[in-house]
Amino acid sequence: MLITSPAMLLADMIARAPISTPLHEWLSQALEHSGLSQSALAERLDAAVPKKVDRSTINKMVLGKRAISAEELLHISEITGFEVPGEDPATNTISIAGKVGAGAQVPVFDAYTKGDGPQVECPPGLSPHGVVAVEVVGDSMEPVYSAGDLLFYTRETHDGVPEEVVGHRCVVEDVAGMGWVKQVKAGDEPGLFHLISLNPGANTMWNVRLKWAARVRLHWPAELAKKA
Template structure:
């Protein structure tokens, strides 16, 4: 079944925790065995307690997890499961104030947000704006979605664009990235005209902002 097809189905009465119990029985896998195999293929951290909470109905099952569980157990996905793809929120970033960045690349256990319409969830991570130093471009609580094509370094194609970056001190920022005065150095241009530019900074990584999603539209799961 195509993932896109699954997303168009309407809800059914069978709870997903019941479906999970059926999938475990069908496969003969223990909760621990399923947790180990699922943890290797999904973005969020999964252990036995995670599976147990799913079985008890105390934790939701994301669209990605549902699809992977079906693949692992060989048990069909519910024909009309209410699925919405989700994206991990890596942490928070600032503009005028330093904010330690917590990056989940490639795996994280942070909260999830429903994927905005028109954006593929594959390889995409979100960060949340902290503070009002990016007004009027971005507001506190807004989400920025990005994709890191390399784990380290600054790809040439992000220079000149608004990016989520992590500096050498582990601080996260949203800035326009421009080439610095020497190779390996970058000027970080503030989005707020009243804020100071950060000159000749070394960066651990930078990723271009793909989408800005206002806080009032974001739905965490």
């Protein structure tokens, strides 16, 4: 019996959907939206698809000299955070995985099975594929993030703290299973990190060992969030 994965089903749906924007133009818009270079996109896409992809491949795609497959289209959307052409953003939703602490201690914030938790309408300009939302609890990140605000992030399947997220505001889980939103900085020893609070009156957490960290891709104030 042939087993079809959700990703394959989605890729097939995309391939059959009417697309108003030429794909090479969409790709240019996706690169501009994400700020990625053609080389950076090529490296990440090459790791996601079976066919070899390098910078020259991406350049041919941008110029319309090389077709973009449905599978490549899906992965490019996930990598760049740019909506797949032909989708209606109003029908897209993102799962709220749980709550994350900004000063408050929130254990195991990834409380829901993927897709099982409450849903929020996908903000404009953000692709829902591979994106999760969490709700802020506490005030240590004031005035940037307030209690009740939603933060959107994409977590890679593996644990760890990628070098490129250090120095940025991230959703993290420490080794004790507590979820936080903080600015992540390198700690005093390898494998340790300082979790910086933006509120001057809140405490910074020094030399914390993290299970994983994912950069915040989008912040949505509570009053703008439309829960489905």
